[in-house]
Amino acid sequence: MKILVCISKTPDTTAKIAFTDNNTKFATDGIQWIINPYDEWYALVRAIELKEADAGVTIHLVNVGTAESEPIIRKALALGGDAAFRVNTLEEDSYFVAAQIAAIAREGAYDIVFTGKETIDYNGSSIGGMVAELLDLPYISHAVKFDLSGNTATVVREIEGGEETDQVSLPIVVSCQKGMAEQRIPNMKGIMGARTKPLTVSEPVTADILTRVASFDLPPAKAGVKLVSAEHPEELIRLLHEEAKAI
Amino acid sequence: MNLVFIDQAEGHIKKASFEAASYAAQTAALMGTTAEAIVLGTVSDDLTALGRYGITKVHTVADANLNEFDAQVYTQLIAEAVKATGADVLVFANTTTAKAVAPRLSVKLKAGLVSGAVALPDISNGFTVKKSVFSGKAFANIAVTTAIRIIAVNLNAFTIQEVEGSATVVPFTVQPISSKVKVSGVDKITGEVPLGEADIVVSGGRGLKGPENWGLVTELAGLLNAATACSRPVADIHWRPHHEHVGQTGLAIAPNLYIAIGISGAIQHLAGVNRSKTIVVINKDPEAPFFKAADYGIVGDAFEVVPKMIDAVKKMKGIA
Secondary structure: OEEEEEOOEEEOOOOOOOEEOOOOEEOOOOOOEEEOHHHHHHHHHHHHHHHHHOOOOEEEEEEEOOHHHHHHHHHHHHHOOOEEEEEOOOOOOHHHHHHHHHHHHHHHOOOEEEEEOOOOOOOOOOHHHHHHHHHOOOEEEEEEEEEEEOOEEEEEEEEOOEEEEEEEEOOEEEEEOOOOOOOOOOOHHHHHHHOOOOEEEEOOOOOOOOEEEEEEEOOOOOOOOEEEOOOOHHHHHHHHHHOOOOO | OEEEEEOEEOOEEOHHHHHHHHHHHHHHHHHOOOEEEEEEOOOOOOHHHHHHHOEEEEEEEOOHHHHOOOHHHHHHHHHHHHHHHOOOEEEEEOOHHHHHHHHHHHHHOOOEEEEEEOOOOEOOOOOEEEEEEHHHOEEEEEEEOOOOEEEEEOOOOOOOOOOOOOOEEEEOOOOOOOOOEEEEEEEEOOOOOOHHHOOEEEEEOHHHOOHHHOHHHHHHHHHOOOEEEEOHHHHHOOOOOHHHEEOOOOEOOOOOEEEEEOOOOOHHHHHHHOOOOEEEEEEOOOOOOHHHHOOEEEEOOHHHHHHHHHHHHHHHOOOO
């Protein structure tokens, strides 16, 4: 059983979001980079749990990015990946990135490709679906539970106002979110071992770029909070009814 | 021509799809063309009523097999509809269906995808769509350079314009496709307003001190016909179910009104809720960062303030 986990590098969740070059580039000064939380906490940890349950499972990681991604790849190896691939390129757009991942996935003939449900920077929710289409595989998105029985996966996915349970034969692409697994901290043995695990760097395959970021905007600042006395919460209800027309 | 995918569940059109329909129609007006719709599965709602959102024609594949969702099958059928109608803009509501299907269609049609759009396209110089990025902390203007463009519109990000009109409903004939996904069960949370679709959300944090105090949140929510939500720590310590967690790593929501009780407003929480139109914060700490992002606030003890709010709402609604 071979699992490919896609990991993306994103700014830390507390990062200050600002832009440079006339609002065309994200200001990376002082930014701490992390593994995209959905990729790490849910996709990778669920893969590790499957490996813990079955020693025949191999976990490979793939990242599309420059050498700046190496610390987060090493962390993912420390958590429990067996080997990693880095496609040495800028992340041009979702389609371009998906094409790189699909090329690696095709080569390795994986049974399962796991991604996070989205990255916390671009919020595209696109890579899993694109990889699935490029590989002509079934795709279950926003999975909250994933179990295997032989060659059949039982996947619970989020739908509007509830959950749906699906049965699918492998191979399959799944995007993962909260519920799949719990966040883990790498231990010292993992960190030491990660240094010598194979990390293969390859050059990108040719792929189209379908979109580009023209510019960024920050949301307009709030006018400021209107405070109501704690003695008179009924005044707040009146304001919400008459002024904000929200209730 | 613009084509909008109308998402349905149990025979009813999802609310978000009306916004998508209006978005498609208004985009079509900008481009000097018309907007049509595609519906998959058997729908009991009156589809001619999509005319009120500016849709001229509705293509339907009324096959009950399509009531069970499979991203591969939907992709194939929607791609055929795009080709048959010659659509060059394809619009989705950014629901879980769109998130599974739109990326596949982007590949299949070699069409640039903007997911999480929050405004109509700017067509003055190319085709640029504003989308939410950095989990609501910023926007990116995405230039789409392909002949066909796909846009998935965020819920509550865009105002519906109702018009006079009635849509023509025509069957769309396709070859049946077999599904590789077997749906073995659907579990809907009943008796609650779905969080992602709610106009009003009442949310609680650690300031409420324990799950036994959630009656305050649920009573206020019940009176306002609101959904209930919570902060991440509250979900992590299992005071509330995970599906109620809003924030950067939970659900991102944009209701008309968000009432936060006993939530300090860490940057990760704000990321999931800062697109809400009106934000109300109840917190006993005047230094809570949430007040900086709020429109209205009360500095006070939730256990004293919220019961008085509940009484005031009852009075307003003539219940007390």
